[in-house]
Amino acid sequence: MTNASAQAASPPWDDVSITVIRRDMLRFARMQLRDSGAAEDMVQEALMAAMTSAKSFAGRSAFKTWMFAILRNKIVDHIRASSREICGADLAGSSDMDAGLEEFDVLFNRRGLWNPDDRPATWADPEASFEQDAFWTVFDLCMNKLPEHIARVYTMRELLELDTAEICAELGITRSNCFVILHRARLGLRECLENRWFQGEAR
Amino acid sequence: MKMMNCKDATQLMSERYERTLSLRELLSLKVHTAMCKGCSNYGQHLDVLRQASARLRAGNTSGEP
Numbered sequence: 001m002t003n004a005s006a007q008a009a010s011p012p013w014d015d016v017s018i019t020v021i022r023r024d025m026l027r028f029a030r031m032q033l034r035d036s037g038a039a040e041d042m043v044q045e046a047l048m049a050a051m052t053s054a055k056s057f058a059g060r061s062a063f064k065t066w067m068f069a070i071l072r073n074k075i076v077d078h079i080r081a082s083s084r085e086i087c088g089a090d091l092a093g094s095s096d097m098d099a100g101l102e103e104f105d106v107l108f109n110r111r112g113l114w115n116p117d118d119r120p121a122t123w124a125d126p127e128a129s130f131e132q133d134a135f136w137t138v139f140d141l142c143m144n145k146l147p148e149h150i151a152r153v154y155t156m157r158e159l160l161e162l163d164t165a166e167i168c169a170e171l172g173i174t175r176s177n178c179f180v181i182l183h184r185a186r187l188g189l190r191e192c193l194e195n196r197w198f199q200g201e202a203r
Numbered sequence: 204m205k206m207m208n209c210k211d212a213t214q215l216m217s218e219r220y221e222r223t224l225s226l227r228e229l230l231s232l233k234v235h236t237a238m239c240k241g242c243s244n245y246g247q248h249l250d251v252l253r254q255a256s257a258r259l260r261a262g263n264t265s266g267e268p
Contacts, residue, residue, distance in 0.1 A: 020265065021262065023265065024262035024263075024264050024265055025262065027259070027264055028259055028260070028262065031259065064261065064262050064263075065261065067262070068260060068261065068262050072260070105210075108208075108209060108210045111208060112208030112209055112210035112211065113208055113209045113210075114209045114241045114242075119240075119241035120241050120242070120244035120245045120248055121244060122244055123244070123247070123248060123251065126251040126254065126255075127254075130254070130255065130258055130263075130264075133265070136264045139255060158252075158253075158256040159256060159259055159260060161260070164221050178221075179214075179217070179218050179221055179222075180214075182217055182220075182221065183213070183214050183217035183218070186213075186217050186249055186252060187213060187217075189252060190245070190248045190249070190252065193248075194248075
């Protein structure tokens with residue numbers, strides 16, 4: 001390795017890049033943990049772990065990708081460590097697990113067809129929406145509107161990319177229950193994004 | 204077998220991300236979405252949700268203010 005490539009491989013630890021990346025890390029952690037304090041701690045730990053293990057960076061991946069991998073692993077460790085309590089506290093009871101599941105049924109009529117007001121419309125240019133800060137503010141809001149246990153399963157699946165078998169095992173729920181919860185999460189999130197964002201955009 | 208309704212179709216479109224659907228499920232879903240604009244849009248929106256998750260995982264969420 002030449003000097004130049006060795007230099008290029010060290011993480012950019014200047015104040016500006018840390019501030020910018022910390023913002024995105026906080027969004028990710030908050031969405032998963034639903035607790036600002038815990039999210040701040042997790043991001044802090046990830047940043048410190050990254051700074052002390054900068055040698056393992058070695059330019060193998062983009063700085064941000066590397067940072068997010070560290071954060072993801074921290075959150076997965078946290079979830080694995082605390083899943084027993086979560087399970088006992090608020091997920092094991094099947095009545096709690098089913099709470100909030102029926103509310104999405106109102107989207108459909110008695111024959112299981114979309115109510116006219118809830119029928120999904122055409123969304124204009126989602127890629128362009130992704131480029132706007134305001135879209136992500138709405139996305140945060142819609143995630144927060146999901147019942148907590150539904151959001152937890154959804155973020156474990158979509159943000160941490162755990163497979164359903166592991167999610168079932170960690171939370172002590174059945175595979176079919178897991179599928180139903182993910183389905184409800186998608187129904188709720190989609191509905192909220194359409195009402196609060198895309199409806200105004202598309203017309 | 205009863206005709207698939209929108210409620211069943213949306214559930215299958217979600218499960219498509221979690222497991223391999225049977226041929227029978229795939230075909231009835233295809234027939235339903237061909238006739239139902241709402242569900243056909245729904246399928247596209249689930250892909251948008253997937254793309255949004257990929258952005259969040261990559262920390263690619265700092266856009267134009």
